[in-house]
Amino acid sequence: MAIDTGDYVNDINIQEAVIHVLDQNADTPILNEYMLDLSDDTYNFLYRHIEKCLKDEELKFAVFNTERNIVKEVVQDYLNGISSDLIGMSKELSNQLFGIMKGNITIQSCDLIVVSIVTDQGPMVGLLKMDYVKNFTHQVDFVDNKIGIGIIPQAAGLPGNGQKIQKAVFIKPVREGQAYDLMVLDKIKAKEEEYGANYFNNNFLGCSILTSPRDATKTFMKATESWTRSNIVEDAAKAEAIRTRVKEKLENQDDINIEELSHELFQSDSEEKESFINYLNGHGIAEEIKIDKSYVEKKLKRVRLKIDKDIDLYINSEAYKDNTRFEIQKNGDGSINMVIKHINNYMEK
Structure with a gap:
Protein backbone atom coordinates (compact mmCIF):
# COMPACT_ATOMS: atom_id res chain seq x y z
CA MET A 1 0.00 0.00 0.00
CA ALA A 2 1.54 3.30 -1.11
CA ILE A 3 1.81 6.48 0.93
CA ASP A 4 0.08 9.55 -0.48
CA THR A 5 -0.51 13.13 0.60
CA GLY A 6 -3.78 12.15 2.29
CA ASP A 7 -1.80 10.27 4.94
CA TYR A 8 -0.57 13.48 6.57
CA VAL A 9 -2.33 14.56 9.76
CA ASN A 10 -4.50 17.68 9.61
CA ASP A 11 -6.73 17.47 12.71
CA ILE A 12 -5.38 16.98 16.25
CA ASN A 13 -7.15 16.51 19.57
CA ILE A 14 -5.06 15.94 22.69
CA GLN A 15 -6.65 13.46 25.11
CA GLU A 16 -4.04 13.22 27.88
CA ALA A 17 -0.36 13.81 28.43
CA VAL A 18 2.46 13.17 30.89
CA ILE A 19 6.00 14.55 31.24
CA HIS A 20 9.19 12.93 32.60
CA VAL A 21 12.69 14.34 33.22
CA LEU A 22 15.65 12.64 31.51
CA ASP A 23 18.79 14.36 32.77
CA GLN A 24 22.20 13.07 31.63
CA ASN A 25 23.71 14.20 34.95
CA ALA A 26 21.38 11.98 36.99
CA ASP A 27 21.64 8.24 37.61
CA THR A 28 17.95 7.60 36.96
CA PRO A 29 15.15 9.47 35.21
CA ILE A 30 12.67 11.46 37.28
CA LEU A 31 9.36 9.76 36.52
CA ASN A 32 6.04 11.50 36.98
CA GLU A 33 3.14 9.86 38.81
CA TYR A 34 0.50 12.26 37.55
CA MET A 35 -1.00 13.37 34.26
CA LEU A 36 -0.41 16.90 33.05
CA ASP A 37 -3.19 19.34 33.85
CA LEU A 38 -4.29 20.33 30.35
CA SER A 39 -5.15 23.92 31.12
CA ASP A 40 -5.64 26.23 28.16
CA ASP A 41 -2.02 27.38 28.26
CA THR A 42 -0.60 23.84 28.56
CA TYR A 43 -2.94 22.47 25.89
CA ASN A 44 -1.99 25.25 23.47
CA PHE A 45 1.72 24.79 24.23
CA LEU A 46 1.52 21.05 23.41
CA TYR A 47 -0.81 21.55 20.46
CA ARG A 48 1.48 24.06 18.75
CA HIS A 49 4.53 21.84 19.13
CA ILE A 50 2.65 18.77 17.89
CA GLU A 51 1.25 20.72 14.94
CA LYS A 52 4.72 22.02 14.03
CA CYS A 53 6.20 18.51 14.17
CA LEU A 54 3.45 17.07 11.98
CA LYS A 55 3.90 19.86 9.41
CA ASP A 56 7.69 19.78 9.44
CA GLU A 57 9.23 19.07 6.03
CA GLU A 58 11.60 16.56 7.63
CA LEU A 59 8.80 14.40 9.07
CA LYS A 60 9.17 10.86 7.69
CA PHE A 61 6.87 7.85 7.42
CA ALA A 62 8.24 4.59 8.84
CA VAL A 63 7.40 0.99 9.71
CA PHE A 64 8.49 -0.98 12.74
CA ASN A 65 11.20 -3.58 12.14
CA THR A 66 10.34 -7.21 12.77
CA GLU A 67 12.68 -7.51 15.76
CA ARG A 68 11.23 -7.24 19.29
CA ASN A 69 11.01 -3.64 20.42
CA ILE A 70 9.82 -2.20 23.73
CA VAL A 71 8.42 0.99 22.19
CA LYS A 72 6.31 -0.93 19.70
CA GLU A 73 5.03 -3.41 22.30
CA VAL A 74 3.99 -1.02 25.08
CA VAL A 75 2.48 1.56 22.72
CA GLN A 76 0.52 -1.07 20.82
CA ASP A 77 -0.84 -2.47 24.10
CA TYR A 78 -2.08 1.00 24.92
CA LEU A 79 -3.54 1.76 21.48
CA ASN A 80 -5.26 -1.63 21.29
CA GLY A 81 -6.86 -1.24 24.74
CA ILE A 82 -4.85 -4.01 26.41
CA SER A 83 -3.58 -1.33 28.81
CA SER A 84 -5.17 2.05 29.51
CA ASP A 85 -2.33 3.25 31.73
CA LEU A 86 -0.62 6.12 29.88
CA ILE A 87 1.59 6.89 32.88
CA GLY A 88 2.84 3.30 33.15
CA MET A 89 3.49 3.12 29.42
CA SER A 90 5.30 6.46 29.41
CA LYS A 91 7.53 5.34 32.30
CA GLU A 92 8.67 2.30 30.30
CA LEU A 93 9.40 4.51 27.30
CA SER A 94 11.32 6.98 29.46
CA ASN A 95 13.44 4.23 31.03
CA GLN A 96 14.19 2.83 27.59
CA LEU A 97 15.28 6.19 26.16
CA PHE A 98 17.22 7.12 29.30
CA GLY A 99 19.20 3.86 29.08
CA ILE A 100 20.21 4.76 25.52
CA MET A 101 21.11 8.29 26.58
CA LYS A 102 23.41 7.09 29.37
CA GLY A 103 25.31 5.03 26.80
CA ASN A 104 25.89 8.08 24.60
CA ILE A 105 27.04 11.29 26.28
CA THR A 106 26.34 13.35 23.15
CA ILE A 107 22.57 12.87 23.54
CA GLN A 108 21.13 16.02 25.07
CA SER A 109 19.22 15.99 28.35
CA CYS A 110 15.52 16.54 27.90
CA ASP A 111 11.99 16.24 29.16
CA LEU A 112 10.04 13.48 27.43
CA ILE A 113 6.39 14.32 26.86
CA VAL A 114 4.09 11.43 25.98
CA VAL A 115 0.66 12.33 24.59
CA SER A 116 -2.42 10.43 23.56
CA ILE A 117 -4.05 12.13 20.58
CA VAL A 118 -6.96 11.57 18.24
CA THR A 119 -6.39 12.64 14.62
CA ASP A 120 -8.07 12.44 11.24
CA GLN A 121 -5.77 9.42 10.67
CA GLY A 122 -7.02 7.69 13.83
CA PRO A 123 -5.66 7.46 17.38
CA MET A 124 -1.93 7.93 17.96
CA VAL A 125 0.61 8.11 20.74
CA GLY A 126 3.08 10.95 20.39
CA LEU A 127 6.51 11.26 21.98
CA LEU A 128 8.16 14.68 22.07
CA LYS A 129 11.83 14.87 23.08
CA MET A 130 12.03 18.37 24.52
CA ASP A 131 15.75 19.18 24.54
CA TYR A 132 16.69 21.80 27.10
CA VAL A 133 17.37 25.33 25.93
CA LYS A 134 19.15 28.03 27.89
CA ASN A 135 16.74 30.75 28.94
CA PHE A 136 17.40 33.77 31.15
CA THR A 137 15.38 35.34 33.92
CA HIS A 138 15.90 38.09 36.46
CA GLN A 139 16.91 37.54 40.06
CA VAL A 140 16.04 40.02 42.79
CA ASP A 141 18.34 40.25 45.83
CA PHE A 142 18.37 42.54 48.84
CA VAL A 143 21.86 43.83 49.64
CA ASP A 144 22.24 46.17 52.62
CA ASN A 145 18.54 46.92 52.43
CA LYS A 146 18.88 47.85 48.77
CA ILE A 147 17.38 46.03 45.80
CA GLY A 148 19.82 44.44 43.36
CA ILE A 149 18.50 42.88 40.15
CA GLY A 150 20.60 40.58 38.01
CA ILE A 151 20.15 38.18 35.09
CA ILE A 152 20.71 34.46 35.63
CA PRO A 153 20.58 31.54 33.16
CA GLN A 154 18.05 28.71 33.38
CA ALA A 155 19.70 25.68 31.81
CA ALA A 156 16.65 23.41 31.76
CA GLY A 157 14.14 25.53 29.88
CA LEU A 158 11.73 23.88 27.44
CA PRO A 159 11.53 24.92 23.78
CA GLY A 160 9.14 27.83 23.37
CA ASN A 161 6.34 28.05 20.84
CA GLY A 162 8.68 29.73 18.36
CA GLN A 163 11.28 26.97 18.57
CA LYS A 164 11.27 23.61 16.80
CA ILE A 165 11.60 20.19 18.38
CA GLN A 166 14.39 18.05 16.95
CA LYS A 167 13.01 14.57 17.67
CA ALA A 168 9.43 13.34 17.92
CA VAL A 169 7.35 10.35 16.85
CA PHE A 170 3.64 9.69 16.33
CA ILE A 171 2.67 6.01 16.46
CA LYS A 172 -0.47 4.43 15.00
CA PRO A 173 -2.09 1.10 15.85
CA VAL A 174 -0.24 -1.46 13.73
CA ARG A 175 -2.56 -3.08 11.20
CA GLU A 176 -1.79 -5.53 8.41
CA GLY A 177 -1.58 -3.92 4.98
CA GLN A 178 -1.35 -0.30 6.15
CA ALA A 179 1.13 2.00 4.46
CA TYR A 180 3.00 3.04 7.61
CA ASP A 181 3.13 2.48 11.38
CA LEU A 182 4.63 5.72 12.62
CA MET A 183 5.66 9.24 11.61
CA VAL A 184 9.13 10.25 12.75
CA LEU A 185 10.90 13.58 13.09
CA ASP A 186 14.61 12.98 13.63
CA LYS A 187 16.80 15.99 13.03
CA ILE A 188 20.44 15.18 13.69
CA LYS A 189 22.61 17.83 15.30
CA ALA A 190 26.25 18.19 14.30
CA LYS A 191 27.59 16.93 17.63
CA GLU A 192 25.49 13.76 17.34
CA GLU A 193 26.88 12.73 13.96
CA GLU A 194 30.02 11.01 15.23
CA TYR A 195 28.44 8.81 17.88
CA GLY A 196 25.23 6.92 17.18
CA ALA A 197 23.52 9.65 15.19
CA ASN A 198 20.57 7.41 14.36
CA TYR A 199 19.92 6.27 17.92
CA PHE A 200 16.35 7.61 17.89
CA ASN A 201 15.25 5.59 14.85
CA ASN A 202 17.51 2.57 15.19
CA ASN A 203 18.01 1.96 18.91
CA PHE A 204 14.93 3.52 20.44
CA LEU A 205 12.12 3.14 17.91
CA GLY A 206 13.47 0.19 15.92
CA CYS A 207 11.98 1.38 12.65
CA SER A 208 12.82 1.76 8.97
CA ILE A 209 12.14 5.01 7.10
CA LEU A 210 9.92 4.92 4.00
CA THR A 211 10.04 7.28 1.03
CA SER A 212 6.88 9.35 0.62
CA PRO A 213 5.87 11.45 -2.40
CA ARG A 214 6.86 14.54 -0.42
Whole structure:
Protein backbone atom coordinates (compact mmCIF):
# COMPACT_ATOMS: atom_id res chain seq x y z
CA MET A 1 0.00 0.00 0.00
CA ALA A 2 1.54 3.30 -1.11
CA ILE A 3 1.81 6.48 0.93
CA ASP A 4 0.08 9.55 -0.48
CA THR A 5 -0.51 13.13 0.60
CA GLY A 6 -3.78 12.15 2.29
CA ASP A 7 -1.80 10.27 4.94
CA TYR A 8 -0.57 13.48 6.57
CA VAL A 9 -2.33 14.56 9.76
CA ASN A 10 -4.50 17.68 9.61
CA ASP A 11 -6.73 17.47 12.71
CA ILE A 12 -5.38 16.98 16.25
CA ASN A 13 -7.15 16.51 19.57
CA ILE A 14 -5.06 15.94 22.69
CA GLN A 15 -6.65 13.46 25.11
CA GLU A 16 -4.04 13.22 27.88
CA ALA A 17 -0.36 13.81 28.43
CA VAL A 18 2.46 13.17 30.89
CA ILE A 19 6.00 14.55 31.24
CA HIS A 20 9.19 12.93 32.60
CA VAL A 21 12.69 14.34 33.22
CA LEU A 22 15.65 12.64 31.51
CA ASP A 23 18.79 14.36 32.77
CA GLN A 24 22.20 13.07 31.63
CA ASN A 25 23.71 14.20 34.95
CA ALA A 26 21.38 11.98 36.99
CA ASP A 27 21.64 8.24 37.61
CA THR A 28 17.95 7.60 36.96
CA PRO A 29 15.15 9.47 35.21
CA ILE A 30 12.67 11.46 37.28
CA LEU A 31 9.36 9.76 36.52
CA ASN A 32 6.04 11.50 36.98
CA GLU A 33 3.14 9.86 38.81
CA TYR A 34 0.50 12.26 37.55
CA MET A 35 -1.00 13.37 34.26
CA LEU A 36 -0.41 16.90 33.05
CA ASP A 37 -3.19 19.34 33.85
CA LEU A 38 -4.29 20.33 30.35
CA SER A 39 -5.15 23.92 31.12
CA ASP A 40 -5.64 26.23 28.16
CA ASP A 41 -2.02 27.38 28.26
CA THR A 42 -0.60 23.84 28.56
CA TYR A 43 -2.94 22.47 25.89
CA ASN A 44 -1.99 25.25 23.47
CA PHE A 45 1.72 24.79 24.23
CA LEU A 46 1.52 21.05 23.41
CA TYR A 47 -0.81 21.55 20.46
CA ARG A 48 1.48 24.06 18.75
CA HIS A 49 4.53 21.84 19.13
CA ILE A 50 2.65 18.77 17.89
CA GLU A 51 1.25 20.72 14.94
CA LYS A 52 4.72 22.02 14.03
CA CYS A 53 6.20 18.51 14.17
CA LEU A 54 3.45 17.07 11.98
CA LYS A 55 3.90 19.86 9.41
CA ASP A 56 7.69 19.78 9.44
CA GLU A 57 9.23 19.07 6.03
CA GLU A 58 11.60 16.56 7.63
CA LEU A 59 8.80 14.40 9.07
CA LYS A 60 9.17 10.86 7.69
CA PHE A 61 6.87 7.85 7.42
CA ALA A 62 8.24 4.59 8.84
CA VAL A 63 7.40 0.99 9.71
CA PHE A 64 8.49 -0.98 12.74
CA ASN A 65 11.20 -3.58 12.14
CA THR A 66 10.34 -7.21 12.77
CA GLU A 67 12.68 -7.51 15.76
CA ARG A 68 11.23 -7.24 19.29
CA ASN A 69 11.01 -3.64 20.42
CA ILE A 70 9.82 -2.20 23.73
CA VAL A 71 8.42 0.99 22.19
CA LYS A 72 6.31 -0.93 19.70
CA GLU A 73 5.03 -3.41 22.30
CA VAL A 74 3.99 -1.02 25.08
CA VAL A 75 2.48 1.56 22.72
CA GLN A 76 0.52 -1.07 20.82
CA ASP A 77 -0.84 -2.47 24.10
CA TYR A 78 -2.08 1.00 24.92
CA LEU A 79 -3.54 1.76 21.48
CA ASN A 80 -5.26 -1.63 21.29
CA GLY A 81 -6.86 -1.24 24.74
CA ILE A 82 -4.85 -4.01 26.41
CA SER A 83 -3.58 -1.33 28.81
CA SER A 84 -5.17 2.05 29.51
CA ASP A 85 -2.33 3.25 31.73
CA LEU A 86 -0.62 6.12 29.88
CA ILE A 87 1.59 6.89 32.88
CA GLY A 88 2.84 3.30 33.15
CA MET A 89 3.49 3.12 29.42
CA SER A 90 5.30 6.46 29.41
CA LYS A 91 7.53 5.34 32.30
CA GLU A 92 8.67 2.30 30.30
CA LEU A 93 9.40 4.51 27.30
CA SER A 94 11.32 6.98 29.46
CA ASN A 95 13.44 4.23 31.03
CA GLN A 96 14.19 2.83 27.59
CA LEU A 97 15.28 6.19 26.16
CA PHE A 98 17.22 7.12 29.30
CA GLY A 99 19.20 3.86 29.08
CA ILE A 100 20.21 4.76 25.52
CA MET A 101 21.11 8.29 26.58
CA LYS A 102 23.41 7.09 29.37
CA GLY A 103 25.31 5.03 26.80
CA ASN A 104 25.89 8.08 24.60
CA ILE A 105 27.04 11.29 26.28
CA THR A 106 26.34 13.35 23.15
CA ILE A 107 22.57 12.87 23.54
CA GLN A 108 21.13 16.02 25.07
CA SER A 109 19.22 15.99 28.35
CA CYS A 110 15.52 16.54 27.90
CA ASP A 111 11.99 16.24 29.16
CA LEU A 112 10.04 13.48 27.43
CA ILE A 113 6.39 14.32 26.86
CA VAL A 114 4.09 11.43 25.98
CA VAL A 115 0.66 12.33 24.59
CA SER A 116 -2.42 10.43 23.56
CA ILE A 117 -4.05 12.13 20.58
CA VAL A 118 -6.96 11.57 18.24
CA THR A 119 -6.39 12.64 14.62
CA ASP A 120 -8.07 12.44 11.24
CA GLN A 121 -5.77 9.42 10.67
CA GLY A 122 -7.02 7.69 13.83
CA PRO A 123 -5.66 7.46 17.38
CA MET A 124 -1.93 7.93 17.96
CA VAL A 125 0.61 8.11 20.74
CA GLY A 126 3.08 10.95 20.39
CA LEU A 127 6.51 11.26 21.98
CA LEU A 128 8.16 14.68 22.07
CA LYS A 129 11.83 14.87 23.08
CA MET A 130 12.03 18.37 24.52
CA ASP A 131 15.75 19.18 24.54
CA TYR A 132 16.69 21.80 27.10
CA VAL A 133 17.37 25.33 25.93
CA LYS A 134 19.15 28.03 27.89
CA ASN A 135 16.74 30.75 28.94
CA PHE A 136 17.40 33.77 31.15
CA THR A 137 15.38 35.34 33.92
CA HIS A 138 15.90 38.09 36.46
CA GLN A 139 16.91 37.54 40.06
CA VAL A 140 16.04 40.02 42.79
CA ASP A 141 18.34 40.25 45.83
CA PHE A 142 18.37 42.54 48.84
CA VAL A 143 21.86 43.83 49.64
CA ASP A 144 22.24 46.17 52.62
CA ASN A 145 18.54 46.92 52.43
CA LYS A 146 18.88 47.85 48.77
CA ILE A 147 17.38 46.03 45.80
CA GLY A 148 19.82 44.44 43.36
CA ILE A 149 18.50 42.88 40.15
CA GLY A 150 20.60 40.58 38.01
CA ILE A 151 20.15 38.18 35.09
CA ILE A 152 20.71 34.46 35.63
CA PRO A 153 20.58 31.54 33.16
CA GLN A 154 18.05 28.71 33.38
CA ALA A 155 19.70 25.68 31.81
CA ALA A 156 16.65 23.41 31.76
CA GLY A 157 14.14 25.53 29.88
CA LEU A 158 11.73 23.88 27.44
CA PRO A 159 11.53 24.92 23.78
CA GLY A 160 9.14 27.83 23.37
CA ASN A 161 6.34 28.05 20.84
CA GLY A 162 8.68 29.73 18.36
CA GLN A 163 11.28 26.97 18.57
CA LYS A 164 11.27 23.61 16.80
CA ILE A 165 11.60 20.19 18.38
CA GLN A 166 14.39 18.05 16.95
CA LYS A 167 13.01 14.57 17.67
CA ALA A 168 9.43 13.34 17.92
CA VAL A 169 7.35 10.35 16.85
CA PHE A 170 3.64 9.69 16.33
CA ILE A 171 2.67 6.01 16.46
CA LYS A 172 -0.47 4.43 15.00
CA PRO A 173 -2.09 1.10 15.85
CA VAL A 174 -0.24 -1.46 13.73
CA ARG A 175 -2.56 -3.08 11.20
CA GLU A 176 -1.79 -5.53 8.41
CA GLY A 177 -1.58 -3.92 4.98
CA GLN A 178 -1.35 -0.30 6.15
CA ALA A 179 1.13 2.00 4.46
CA TYR A 180 3.00 3.04 7.61
CA ASP A 181 3.13 2.48 11.38
CA LEU A 182 4.63 5.72 12.62
CA MET A 183 5.66 9.24 11.61
CA VAL A 184 9.13 10.25 12.75
CA LEU A 185 10.90 13.58 13.09
CA ASP A 186 14.61 12.98 13.63
CA LYS A 187 16.80 15.99 13.03
CA ILE A 188 20.44 15.18 13.69
CA LYS A 189 22.61 17.83 15.30
CA ALA A 190 26.25 18.19 14.30
CA LYS A 191 27.59 16.93 17.63
CA GLU A 192 25.49 13.76 17.34
CA GLU A 193 26.88 12.73 13.96
CA GLU A 194 30.02 11.01 15.23
CA TYR A 195 28.44 8.81 17.88
CA GLY A 196 25.23 6.92 17.18
CA ALA A 197 23.52 9.65 15.19
CA ASN A 198 20.57 7.41 14.36
CA TYR A 199 19.92 6.27 17.92
CA PHE A 200 16.35 7.61 17.89
CA ASN A 201 15.25 5.59 14.85
CA ASN A 202 17.51 2.57 15.19
CA ASN A 203 18.01 1.96 18.91
CA PHE A 204 14.93 3.52 20.44
CA LEU A 205 12.12 3.14 17.91
CA GLY A 206 13.47 0.19 15.92
CA CYS A 207 11.98 1.38 12.65
CA SER A 208 12.82 1.76 8.97
CA ILE A 209 12.14 5.01 7.10
CA LEU A 210 9.92 4.92 4.00
CA THR A 211 10.04 7.28 1.03
CA SER A 212 6.88 9.35 0.62
CA PRO A 213 5.87 11.45 -2.40
CA ARG A 214 6.86 14.54 -0.42
CA ASP A 215 10.32 13.11 0.28
CA ALA A 216 10.78 12.15 -3.37
CA THR A 217 9.54 15.55 -4.59
CA LYS A 218 11.78 17.43 -2.16
CA THR A 219 14.83 15.37 -3.16
CA PHE A 220 14.04 15.73 -6.87
CA MET A 221 13.74 19.51 -6.65
CA LYS A 222 16.99 19.87 -4.69
CA ALA A 223 18.88 17.46 -6.95
CA THR A 224 17.80 19.09 -10.23
CA GLU A 225 18.74 22.53 -8.92
CA SER A 226 22.08 21.24 -7.61
CA TRP A 227 22.88 19.56 -10.93
CA THR A 228 21.98 22.73 -12.85
CA ARG A 229 24.17 24.93 -10.64
CA SER A 230 27.14 22.60 -11.05
CA ASN A 231 26.85 21.81 -14.76
CA ILE A 232 25.28 24.87 -16.42
CA VAL A 233 27.57 27.59 -15.10
CA GLU A 234 28.19 30.09 -17.92
CA ASP A 235 24.91 29.77 -19.80
CA ALA A 236 22.12 31.54 -17.91
CA ALA A 237 19.68 31.10 -20.81
CA LYS A 238 20.07 27.32 -20.78
CA ALA A 239 19.85 27.16 -17.00
CA GLU A 240 16.66 29.23 -17.08
CA ALA A 241 15.13 26.92 -19.70
CA ILE A 242 15.89 23.85 -17.56
CA ARG A 243 14.45 25.42 -14.42
CA THR A 244 11.32 26.61 -16.21
CA ARG A 245 10.67 23.20 -17.77
CA VAL A 246 11.17 21.39 -14.47
CA LYS A 247 8.73 23.77 -12.74
CA GLU A 248 6.15 23.23 -15.48
CA LYS A 249 6.41 19.48 -14.97
CA LEU A 250 6.08 19.81 -11.21
CA GLU A 251 3.03 22.06 -11.44
CA ASN A 252 1.17 20.28 -14.25
CA GLN A 253 1.91 16.57 -13.87
CA ASP A 254 1.21 14.02 -11.16
CA ASP A 255 4.22 11.90 -12.07
CA ILE A 256 7.60 12.62 -13.65
CA ASN A 257 9.53 10.06 -15.66
CA ILE A 258 13.24 10.85 -15.31
CA GLU A 259 14.22 9.36 -18.68
CA GLU A 260 11.55 11.35 -20.52
CA LEU A 261 12.40 14.55 -18.68
CA SER A 262 16.09 14.14 -19.48
CA HIS A 263 15.26 13.73 -23.18
CA GLU A 264 13.09 16.87 -23.15
CA LEU A 265 15.76 18.93 -21.42
CA PHE A 266 18.82 17.86 -23.42
CA GLN A 267 17.47 16.44 -26.70
CA SER A 268 20.44 14.93 -28.56
CA ASP A 269 23.15 15.72 -25.96
CA SER A 270 23.69 12.18 -24.70
CA GLU A 271 26.47 13.18 -22.32
CA GLU A 272 24.29 15.65 -20.41
CA LYS A 273 21.36 13.21 -20.46
CA GLU A 274 23.48 10.53 -18.85
CA SER A 275 25.02 12.94 -16.35
CA PHE A 276 21.59 14.23 -15.29
CA ILE A 277 20.07 10.75 -14.89
CA ASN A 278 23.07 9.40 -13.00
CA TYR A 279 23.06 12.40 -10.67
CA LEU A 280 19.39 11.91 -9.79
CA ASN A 281 19.86 8.17 -9.39
CA GLY A 282 22.72 8.90 -7.01
CA HIS A 283 20.28 10.86 -4.86
CA GLY A 284 17.83 7.96 -4.71
CA ILE A 285 15.50 9.22 -7.42
CA ALA A 286 13.91 6.25 -9.19
CA GLU A 287 12.87 6.04 -12.84
CA GLU A 288 9.54 7.70 -12.04
CA ILE A 289 8.38 9.72 -9.05
CA LYS A 290 4.94 10.70 -7.79
CA ILE A 291 4.67 14.45 -7.21
CA ASP A 292 3.39 15.91 -3.94
CA LYS A 293 1.33 18.79 -5.33
CA SER A 294 0.82 20.58 -2.00
CA TYR A 295 4.58 20.61 -1.38
CA VAL A 296 5.21 21.95 -4.90
CA GLU A 297 2.61 24.68 -4.44
CA LYS A 298 4.21 25.77 -1.18
CA LYS A 299 7.77 25.75 -2.55
CA LEU A 300 7.01 27.47 -5.85
CA LYS A 301 4.79 30.14 -4.34
CA ARG A 302 7.78 32.48 -4.20
CA VAL A 303 10.91 32.56 -6.34
CA ARG A 304 14.24 33.64 -4.89
CA LEU A 305 16.93 34.49 -7.41
CA LYS A 306 20.60 34.98 -6.60
CA ILE A 307 21.98 36.94 -9.55
CA ASP A 308 25.73 37.12 -10.25
CA LYS A 309 26.49 36.74 -6.52
CA ASP A 310 25.56 40.32 -5.62
CA ILE A 311 21.85 40.73 -6.38
CA ASP A 312 18.99 39.04 -4.51
CA LEU A 313 15.49 39.11 -5.97
CA TYR A 314 12.32 37.82 -4.30
CA ILE A 315 9.24 37.53 -6.46
CA ASN A 316 6.00 35.60 -6.14
CA SER A 317 5.11 32.98 -8.72
CA GLU A 318 2.21 34.98 -10.21
CA ALA A 319 4.39 38.03 -10.93
CA TYR A 320 7.25 35.84 -12.20
CA LYS A 321 4.99 34.34 -14.87
CA ASP A 322 3.36 37.66 -15.85
CA ASN A 323 5.24 39.10 -18.86
CA THR A 324 3.65 42.49 -18.29
CA ARG A 325 5.46 42.72 -14.92
CA PHE A 326 8.57 40.54 -15.26
CA GLU A 327 10.31 39.24 -18.36
CA ILE A 328 13.42 37.21 -19.10
CA GLN A 329 15.08 38.21 -22.38
CA LYS A 330 17.71 36.03 -24.05
CA ASN A 331 20.67 37.88 -25.53
CA GLY A 332 21.82 35.07 -27.81
CA ASP A 333 25.24 34.64 -26.16
CA GLY A 334 24.09 32.58 -23.18
CA SER A 335 23.42 35.66 -21.04
CA ILE A 336 19.94 36.95 -20.19
CA ASN A 337 18.28 40.18 -19.11
CA MET A 338 15.74 40.16 -16.30
CA VAL A 339 13.35 43.06 -16.76
CA ILE A 340 11.00 44.36 -14.06
CA LYS A 341 8.25 46.38 -15.76
CA HIS A 342 5.72 49.11 -15.00
CA ILE A 343 6.80 49.86 -11.42
CA ASN A 344 4.37 52.18 -9.65
CA ASN A 345 5.85 52.02 -6.18
CA TYR A 346 8.89 50.63 -4.41
CA MET A 347 10.54 50.82 -1.00
CA GLU A 348 14.04 50.38 0.33
CA LYS A 349 14.49 47.85 3.15
